[in-house]
Structure formats: C-alpha cells, structure tokens
Amino acid sequence: MSPAARPRIILLGIDGLRWDLASESPSASTLRSLAAEGDHRDMTMDVPTLSGPGWSSLLTGTDHAQHGVRxxxxxxxxxxxxxxxxxxxxxxDTSTRTFAAAGWPPLVSPEGLGPVIHQRLEQQKAGLHTVVSRDGETHGFIRIDAEIADFTLAALNSRKVPDVAFVYFCDVDDAGHVYGALSPQYQEALARVDGHVARIWNAVGNRAADHGEEWLLVVVADHGHVDAGGHGGDSPEERASFILRWASGGDLSPWPAVVAPHQLAGLLLAERAADR
Structure with a gap:
C-alpha cells in the first residue's frame, strides 16, 4: 500500500469520560453519532486508574510494568x-507527519518528568512533527481545551496536514473532580468537549471529501470516575473506558472484540502499515 493510500489517523483523548454517562446524554450528540456511524467497544483500564499510567499505556503500547508510570x-x-x-x-515510515496537542503538560511538555509524547526535535525542525503544549491546570481547561481544538483545526486546514495526530481534552475530568460525575457541571463540560469533537470531525470529513483522503478518527478515555467524583481505584466505574472508531470511507478494519489499553497503539499502527 502506498503512503498516500494509508488512512490518516486522529486519536482524540477525552480524560475521565464515563461512556455510560454520555451514551444517552443530549450533551454528547456528536460522540453518540460517531458511535452510531462507526464502532463502539468498551475497554477496561488497569489499576491504578490514574491519567499518567493510563495515557502511557494507551499511547506507548506498553503496560504499567513496562513503562514504569505508577x-x-x-x-x-x-x-x-x-x-x-x-x-x-x-x-x-519517515515521511509521516505527526501532530500532538494537549493541555495537560506531562503528556507533551519537555519540562518536568514526562513527556509521554517524545519531542523529536529534529523532526520538529524539519516540519514533520508539531507539538502544542498548554497548561490547563494553571489557566483552566475550559479555555485551554478550546485552544487545543483551534490549534487542531488549524493543522487540519494547513498545507502540512498531519498523517497521525493525538489531541487531548481534560475539561470533563476536571469537572468530575470538582463537582462529581453525576453533576450538571460534568454534563456541561461534556457538551463543551463534544462541541470540540464536532468541529474536528467536520474538518476531517471535509478533508476526506475535498481531497479524496482516507481518515480514521478514534476517541478514547483513560479512566472513569466514581459517582461522587475521583478515580484511581479498582471500581467498575473507575476502570471503565471505551473506544469509538469512525472511518471516512465507512469501512473499518476488523479489531478484536476485547482491546486492552496497551494494545490500542499497535492496532492504530497496523492501520498505517504498508501490508495492511
């Protein structure tokens, strides 16, 4: 398969989203449409159900014991x-152009003990890798998630559109911690993030139609929340995650019925493989 025929992939990470609280919610109309038009499956996260270990497993294709993030x-x-x-x-494939945007610094910022997403400075200088790092913990995730969505749309509408991208939103998780997963504020945050996803999905669809590109859009969460808010333990609500998949051409590759967190990266890479 030629590089041009391989699907471009955009992985959207929504921190702390419980699918049972989104699957029938009017606040999640875009996510529900993605599930209906594409594919949905539940996923169980490993303990501790914290963002550091969770995203490290999802993004590196290794488990907690291997990547060492506890x-x-x-x-x-x-x-x-x-x-x-x-x-x-x-x-x-060293012609691949990549893009990462997140408002939680450990995922993308070179400052501190991370990041999960490698900086790859040589590729950044060559225009093959873009990293957008913002600090939602300081400036608030409502504002920062909106900026992350704007940067992503700019990348999708640029001449150097990414082949593989990771985009992260944390507004929902923040609301879960402060107000609880069953609160109106959690649903309000869900509606805001759903709106970001809608804009990105629309941009991906337009690119597919206007440029004849194949796109795979995937949405995943790193953990859930207990009803009162919070996570880290081994309750079903905290370990609950999900994967949504949508392909611009409508045809999705067969994936296993059960996907472990550390298997996601490998499945996505297989979508880009020349012998797919």
Missing part, C-alpha cells in the same frame, strides 16, 4: 525506552 508524578518512568504512537508511526 502515578501522576511519573517518578521512575521508562518512557524514553518506549516510544509513543506518533514516534512509532514516524519510524515506521
């Missing part, structure tokens, strides 16, 4: 020896 301090991690999805896509 909590959100990232102390003792082995991420430098376990490249992320974008890095692996690039080294699989």
């Amino acid at each position: 909590d959100n301090t990232f102390v003792g991690h082995r991420l430098f020896g376990h490249p992320d999805l974008l890095s692996r896509a690039f080294y699989q």
Whole structure:
C-alpha cells in the first residue's frame, strides 16, 4: 500500500469520560453519532486508574510494568525506552507527519518528568512533527481545551496536514473532580468537549471529501470516575473506558472484540502499515 493510500489517523483523548454517562446524554450528540456511524467497544483500564499510567499505556503500547508510570508524578518512568504512537508511526515510515496537542503538560511538555509524547526535535525542525503544549491546570481547561481544538483545526486546514495526530481534552475530568460525575457541571463540560469533537470531525470529513483522503478518527478515555467524583481505584466505574472508531470511507478494519489499553497503539499502527 502506498503512503498516500494509508488512512490518516486522529486519536482524540477525552480524560475521565464515563461512556455510560454520555451514551444517552443530549450533551454528547456528536460522540453518540460517531458511535452510531462507526464502532463502539468498551475497554477496561488497569489499576491504578490514574491519567499518567493510563495515557502511557494507551499511547506507548506498553503496560504499567513496562513503562514504569505508577502515578501522576511519573517518578521512575521508562518512557524514553518506549516510544509513543506518533514516534512509532514516524519510524515506521519517515515521511509521516505527526501532530500532538494537549493541555495537560506531562503528556507533551519537555519540562518536568514526562513527556509521554517524545519531542523529536529534529523532526520538529524539519516540519514533520508539531507539538502544542498548554497548561490547563494553571489557566483552566475550559479555555485551554478550546485552544487545543483551534490549534487542531488549524493543522487540519494547513498545507502540512498531519498523517497521525493525538489531541487531548481534560475539561470533563476536571469537572468530575470538582463537582462529581453525576453533576450538571460534568454534563456541561461534556457538551463543551463534544462541541470540540464536532468541529474536528467536520474538518476531517471535509478533508476526506475535498481531497479524496482516507481518515480514521478514534476517541478514547483513560479512566472513569466514581459517582461522587475521583478515580484511581479498582471500581467498575473507575476502570471503565471505551473506544469509538469512525472511518471516512465507512469501512473499518476488523479489531478484536476485547482491546486492552496497551494494545490500542499497535492496532492504530497496523492501520498505517504498508501490508495492511
């Protein structure tokens, strides 16, 4: 398969979203449409159900014991020896253009003990890798998630459209911590993030139609929340995650009925493989 025929992939991460609270919610009309038009499956996260370990498993294709991320301090991690999805896509084909945008610094910022997404400065200088790092913990995730969506739309409408992208939203998780998963504020945050997803989905669909490109859009969460808010334990509500898939051409590759968190990156890379 030629590089031009391989699907472009955009992975949208929604931190702390419980699918049972979105699947019938008017606040999640876009996510529900993605599930209806594409594919939905539940996924069970490993304990501890924290963002650091969860996203490290999802993005690197390794489990907690391998990547060494045990909590959100990232102390003792082995991420430098376990490249992320974008890095692996690039080294699989060095013409691949990658893009990452997130408002939680440990995912993308070179400052601190991360990041999960490798910086790959040589590829950044060559215009093959773009990293957008913002600090939602300081400036608020309502504002920062909106900026992340804007940067993503700019990338999708640019001449250097990414082949593989990871985009992260944390507004829902933040609302869950402050107000609880069953609160009106959690649903309001869900509606805001759903709106970001709608804009991105629309841009992807327009590119597919206007440029004859194949696109695979995937949405995933890193953990859930207990009803009162919070996570980290082993309750079903905290371990609950999901995967949504949508392909611009309508045809989705067969995936296993059960996908473990550390298997997601490999499945996405297989979509880009020349012998797919």
